[in-house]
Amino acid sequence: MPKHRRRGGAAARRAPNDPSRTLAEALTLYSRGDLELAAQHCRRVLKGRPRSADALNILGVIHARTGSPGEAVKLLTRAAREAPGRPEVLVNLGLALEALGRHPEAEARYREACRLPGRTAQAHFALGNLLRTQGRAAEAVGAYLRATELDPSFAEAHNNLGVALVETGDRAAAEEAFRAALDAQPDHVDALANLGALLAHHGSPVEAEHVLLRARQLAPERPEILQHLALLARRTGQGGQALDALWAAVRLNPDNAGAWIDFVDALAAADFSEVDDPAPYAEVVRACLAREGVEHQKLAKVSAQLIRLATDVGGWIEHAERDPAAVRAAAARAEVLAALAHPLVCAALPRLVLTDLGLERLLTEVRAGLLEAVRDGTEGLPAEALRYGHVVFLLARQCWLNGYVYVRTADEAEAVEALVARLGAEGVRTAGDLVAAGLVACYRPLTDLPFVDSLVEAAKAIPDPDLIGLLVQQVQEPLDEEELAADIPVHGTAANRVSEAVQAQYEEHPYPRWASVDMHTPEPLPHVISGLFPWVNFDDPARFASPRILVAGCGTGRHALMVRTHYRGARVTAMDLSRTSLAYARRKLLEAGLDDVQLFQGDILELEHLETGFDLIESSGVLHHMEDPMAGWRILTRLLRPGGLMKIALYSELARREVVEARAWIAERGYEATPDDIRRFRRDWIEAHPETGLQDFRDFYILEECRDLLFHVQEHRFTIPRIGACVDELGLEFLGFEVTQPVRAAFEARFGAEADVMRSLEAWDAFEREHPDTFLGMYQFWLRKPEPA
Ligand SMILES: C[S@@+](CC[C@H](N)C(=O)[O-])C[C@H]1O[C@@H](n2cnc3c(N)ncnc32)[C@H](O)[C@@H]1O
Known part of the structure; x- marks a missing residue:
């Protein structure tokens, strides 16, 4: 210069x-x-x-x-x-x-x-x-x-x-x-x-x-x-x-949202069983869990693996499997809590549902052991346990996330009620009371419990972030949802008995109970489609510059949020039968800073009033819960503009064969769709079938989702030929299945990557027969409504 x-x-x-x-x-x-x-x-x-x-x-x-x-x-x-x-x-x-x-x-x-x-x-x-x-x-x-x-x-x-x-x-x-x-x-x-x-x-x-x-x-x-x-590297199998x-x-660029999403995807697919020193990987997973904008649940498997390999918890899991009574006793002395205080465990507990039966076993025993220690008064808790009180608060958040799926004995249920009564009468006063209240929250949500006010007061004196997190999750957010629910417009009611029953199920147990989701950098919709299906051409891509999108059966909003953030310029309307689900959706959308998604309560069968001309309609895991899926599908097709796109997800008969067996087992033994029976069913099923494919479903580890998976009031399952017949009848064009990279690579290796074969339902049908678990995560496919000739 x-x-x-x-x-x-x-x-x-x-x-x-x-x-x-x-x-x-x-x-x-x-x-x-x-x-x-x-x-x-x-x-x-x-x-x-x-x-x-x-x-x-x-x-x-x-x-x-x-x-x-x-x-x-x-x-x-x-x-x-x-x-x-x-x-x-x-x-x-x-x-x-x-x-x-x-x-x-x-x-x-x-x-x-x-x-x-x-x-x-x-x-x-x-x-x-x-x-x-x-x-x-x-x-x-x-x-x-x-x-x-x-x-x-x-x-x-x-x-x-x-x-x-x-x-x-x-x-x-x-x-x-x-x-x-x-x-x-x-x-x-x-x-x-x-x-x-x-x-x-x-x-x-x-x-x-x-x-x-x-x-x-x-x-x-x-x-x-x-x-x-x-x-x-992933495409060529070099994970x-x-x-x-x-x-x-x-x-290189810690602010790049897409890079973190890709990294988490690669991490989720990794296997660390052979690495010499798993500790650095545990730290990397913890760093991912500390980030917003990525779906933490994807890291459930790898978190569990690293918790087993890289922390003292692994030893306690084995111990719990061998000698559960000893682990209960150790919990009361806080020995296990010290191991559970590992940073990776503390990062995972409030953010994702741990889908690992060994960990579930251990945490169930720890919870029971602590309850035994406090049942006759908090003097039962050693000072050591108070030091690890935050682990109890985090465990309570895990239990809330999994819908309180861990099995409990009648004794435990009684002890919890006694604790609720005591804290209600005496109020939360001491550090021991705080932990006892946290323990109650490991068994049932704090919402509406008689000691909540005194707990909130007591929490002000010790600003423990994990306790505050628990109060936000179980006191503040449910109140927010109650308030938000009041403002959600209603268009019509459940149209038939099946819709009524389905609505009742999701009012009681909204689906899914999710915490975080990938927040992609928005891309033009045609760009997303060409990434999935390069053979699809758009005569007029400009028409998708600011696409009008309907999410039919949006549940608790995860789906609506993904749609809103993934497609550039998206103008989203999302609807569902269940008001409780919609309230959760509204809260999560606002939490993400999105107040422009139009939500309403209604039945797909009653959508005649809606203005037609949607550029994209997505309906995932919904049509198969209707009395007549085609009736709903026809209405959605009518709402789509010519040239518009549709993404549908449906159950696969083949992929759900073990679900079908389990449903028969449930019917035979008469388990009901109540929380107690779902917990009982899980305990009995695991005992009778320690290693089935059912245990690979994430849904198995969350009470509401387990109900959705196995106790649904209405479920149809599809085959690829049946999908083909529906698509023909609706006069839609089949664009292709959205599958994971490994599935796509296996399909290409078997049949080639030509456009004709990639969109051939016959080829995919043959592929699914050879690989019956291909569509465990449902058939997810894209359709297009043809322009008039
Ligand atoms: C399994 S959940 C899927 C939620 C969401 N699509 C997702 O993937 O996260 C099914 C949802 O469909 C809704 N649903 C089922 N039948 C419906 C209907 N006839 N009209 C509107 N919503 C319906 C249920 O209330 C429920 O929230």
Whole structure:
């Protein structure tokens, strides 16, 4: 900087009165990056020649670059007035207007520049960029195409053309555009990364790796290149490499939401049983659990594995399996609590449901042991246990999350009621009382219990974050939901007896009881579809720029939130039969800062009144709970506009074969759909069938979800041929199944990746017969309503 100053100063001294020379020097200084001195030169020129378009232009650009876009707009407007035929001045003005958020004016300036004769490639390029940021990818394609026609060596324009084409769903043309960018500039990092990403998803893995490694060599600090490499590694079955690449990506850019989601996905699929030192991985999982915006539940399996491998809890699990009475006694002496106080356990307990029978066994014994110790008064608790009181509060949050699914004896139930009565009569006064209250919350929610007020008062004296978390979960949030429920509009009532019974089930047990979900960076809907099904083309992707979406049977809002955050510009209406579910949904949406999702209570069968013309309708796990799924499906189809998309999820007969067996077992033995019977059923089932596929369902570990899985009042199951017949009858186009990466890879290995086969119901039917667990997570598939011929 001082060097430039000296040189500029000398130059200015040499030719104080030569504006042309001063201007030339201003330009040189500007291109060297010495903006301050360049600005001084421009001002000197403007003193002598106040209408110099060049000086106004350079000075305007400098202001725009140094964070004064308002001043830049003034200077550039003057420059444009003085030199009306210069496209670059209009482009600079447009960029400054864009920085101020004045998009329509910026667009008008770019379009004006595009109409000028001469070198307007930059103007078309700038227009394309503006259109793309506004979600108008199809229009952006036109602008970029013109830019590349005018200047075929314009690598950036080819690259951005490719990006816009990806967003419109035209993968083949996008690939061509990225290749054209690389022809123009072989080391264009963005084009390499974008081409690599495209190939990593759908193309040749060998070429994808080559391209991405080149990109990484050129820009080792770019996290998204590592993400693409990781995706490729997962696609080719190299999970360990994927994990390493993604961990590097999140460390490079800890604010990148997508990188964390990818990392958590890779972590969830990992197996640490063979690693020498699992402790660092335990710390990594803990770090993921501390992050917002990722679905913590995905880490349930790996958390349990690392809790077993990397903490003292593993030993206690084995102990509980061998000698449960000894573990109960140890709980009363707080020995196990010390092990459970491990940071990974403390991070997992309030955030995800631990789907591990060994851990469940241990936690059930610990809970019972502590209850035994306090049943005759909190003197029964040693000082040591009070030190680990926070573990009890966290355990209570785990028990709430799992719907109080752990089995309890009649003695325990009685002891809890006695404790409730004592605390109700005496109030919560001592540290021991606080732990005792926490213990009650391990058996039943605190909501409405007679000692809640005194508990809240007592909690103020010791600001323990885990106790506060418990009070928020079990006192504050239920109150919030009660209040929110009152404002949810109702459109019609349950239309028939099945709807009534289904409604009653979900009013009592809303589904799912979820805590966190992946918060994706929004993408244009056609882009999402082309990522899933590259063979799907969109004639008019611009129609999805701000899609109107219906989530039919949204449950507790997880689904609605995912839809709202995943698709760019989404305008979401979500409905359900169950008001309790909708209240939970509203609270969770508000918690995520989303107050624009329209919720209402009603029956799909009564949706005739709804305005038609939805661009997308999603209904997951709903139609199979209706008396006549086709009746609901027909109504949803009617609500869709021609060209609109539909995503449906339905139970698979084959994947649920063990569920069917268990349902028969339940019917035979007469278990009812009550909390006590569901707990009893689980205990008896585990004893009689210690290792069945049922234990692999997450639903098995959560009381409400176990009811949904095995005790539902109405359940239809589908086969792929039946889905085919429904889709034909509805006159819809089948676009494809949404499956996990390993399933897709196995299908491609068996049948190939041609579009015709990927969307062939016959091929998928054959595949499912060979791999009957393929659709354990339901058939999830996309449909499109054809445009009239
Ligand atoms: C298994 S839950 C699925 C919730 C949500 N789609 C998800 O995936 O998280 C099924 C939901 O469908 C709702 N449902 C069932 N039949 C319905 C109907 N006829 N009209 C509206 N909602 C219905 C239930 O109330 C329940 O909340």
